[in-house]
Amino acid sequence: MKFETVIGLEVHVELATASKMFCGCSTSFGAAANSQVCPICLGMPGVLPVVNQEAVQLALKTAVAFHCQIAAVCRFARKSYFYPDLPKNYQISQYEEPLATGGWLEISGQRIRIRRIHLEEDAGKLIHPEQDQTYSLIDFNRTGIPLMEIVTEPDLRSPEAAVEFLQRLRQNLRYLRVSDCSMEEGSLRCDANISVRREGQPGLGVKVEVKNLNSFKSVRKALLFEASRQTRLLIEGKPFRQETRLWNENLGITESMRGKEQAHDYRYFPEPDLVPLRFEAGVTASLKTEVVELPQARRERLIKDYGLSSYEAEVLTAEKEVADYFEEAVRYYPQPRMVANWIMGDLAGLLREKKCAINQQPVTAEMLGELARMVHDGKITMTAAKDVLRETFNTGKHPALVVQERNLVQIDDASAVKTVVDQVIAENPKAWADFLAGTDKAIGFLIGQVMRKTRGRANPRKVEELIRGYRHGK
Ligand SMILES: [Zn+2]
Incomplete structure (x- = not known):
């Protein structure tokens, strides 16, 4: 029954x-x-x-x-x-x-x-x-x-x-x-x-x-x-x-x-x-004129206007302040999915860590938009950008200023990256040997060392290409 x-x-x-x-x-x-x-x-x-x-x-x-x-x-x-x-x-x-x-x-x-x-x-x-x-x-x-x-x-x-x-x-x-x-x-x-x-x-x-x-x-x-x-x-x-x-x-x-x-x-x-x-x-x-756009209507609009998934729209509209922040950031940098990723990923992590709301912290929508743009334009690496966001979050300094002060502009010069890669290989013969012997895990370690030496300014994808190229060359 x-x-x-x-x-x-x-x-x-x-x-x-x-x-x-x-x-x-x-x-x-x-x-x-x-x-x-x-x-x-x-x-x-x-x-x-x-x-x-x-x-x-x-x-x-x-x-x-x-x-x-x-x-x-x-x-x-x-x-x-x-x-x-x-x-x-x-x-x-x-x-x-x-x-x-x-x-x-x-x-x-x-x-x-x-x-x-x-x-x-x-x-x-x-x-x-x-x-x-x-x-x-x-x-x-x-x-x-x-x-x-x-x-x-x-x-x-x-x-x-x-x-x-x-x-x-x-x-x-x-x-x-x-x-x-x-x-x-x-x-x-x-x-x-x-x-x-x-x-x-x-x-x-x-x-x-x-x-x-x-x-x-x-x-x-x-x-x-x-x-x-x-x-x-x-x-x-x-x-x-x-x-x-x-x-x-x-x-x-x-x-x-x-x-x-x-x-x-x-x-x-x-x-x-x-x-x-x-x-x-x-x-x-x-x-009726005083009643704001309510969560359901807003979810539907974010999906339609910005091409977000229903999951992204759900997370971003959980609080009105977050949805407002998202839409403002997109005005500064019109790549909605990327902006959404920043808000739902690193920024949300920092908010959880400090237990504060999105409108109670110093990273403005404009700053976040600028940060996403710098990554997209290849000015800074994703690794560096994550550090920049944290510093902006802690100090209120504009991301552009943090990048300048800490000299985080991505190393674009291929020969400069190559110099560091050579150095890392020389300093880590065991990892290099492992990699040559076919242990693919070792490459992660080598890339990590290069990123550390360049303080996140090298493009990890280029570093990987370079290292793999070496193996093929040898
Ligand atoms: Zn009373």
Whole structure:
């Protein structure tokens, strides 16, 4: 008997606003505990919330980018529940009248439908000291930070598809500059609804909500675990209930947390302290002009306009800044494949080494273009160019200047190269003998010695030709 996994996601995204959802407190991450709070976000009696306009605009922009219908009127609602990190004992969210409904995002050629996008506020953070488990601490800095919740339809059919959706979503939100989506800082969090049914069975199986998924890896692992747990129960014919389960990262299992609450448990009602939001006609049209070219469109354009492979286009569009850098470098040096190789190879290596982003280092697109041109024109060798890139990356010196200062211009003079080759052969009789005896590996060593002596200024292909020519000559 075959089984099918059905997954829907609820993604919480912290919006990239400077201040909180309903007060003026800062949203910056990492400040001293409880240093970014005020009577409003602490839920003191008698205070009045005021909606953050920027947060609304960012959510609208997301809705437009994901092809959603923007509500003519949307309203905030109180979601009542008690938890120590929620000082008001209710969260301001949206319920029956969300900001937007009915959109989609494409993954691997399949449209994953988005049921709704709404705005709400984040809760505080509980800290449980490991050394003493008799007390807990609360940091209210996160309380009231604008959250956008994106809810999908149950269109995903595997844990891998769920992860792919999240990765694409994150990429798109970063392009839109709606959120930094840093999972380490909790700016992107996700709950997953997962059920298993017999293939062909109408309707959905018993749904389980999995919470506490803080990385792509934990999403994948938790959903794989849950899919096999539910499948086993179905095979054994054991009934199980709809519930909320927590992912336990250390044990690698999901654990029952509570029976699934129903909406009426939250006693939703319209927030009396906030007026409904009414969007003027034309708001969608004006937002469309603000929505940048998104990753998928950009991938397609890079393939079409620059002749890149789909793999190259995928890597170069992973971050908007990298794609911008690539296109700028190509303007300086119109050999797209070569520029792409430099960015994906040596430059990416340096960025990984120093753990920095492409727009946080000194090699400008113009410098990279110039470097590629010098190699192409035969002014410097590839070996030298790699060193030049590293020096430019470390010092910010223009590649042309580095080449000049370090005297790296390629030795074009054949007799000068020959002199060095002769020297190397004389100094390495064993390698030379091996090579003559037919050990082809030895030539690599000899070429390496020539490159070292010329500090990378000889053309390795010419050196090889020369050495092989000697053998034929002898
Ligand atoms: Zn505040």
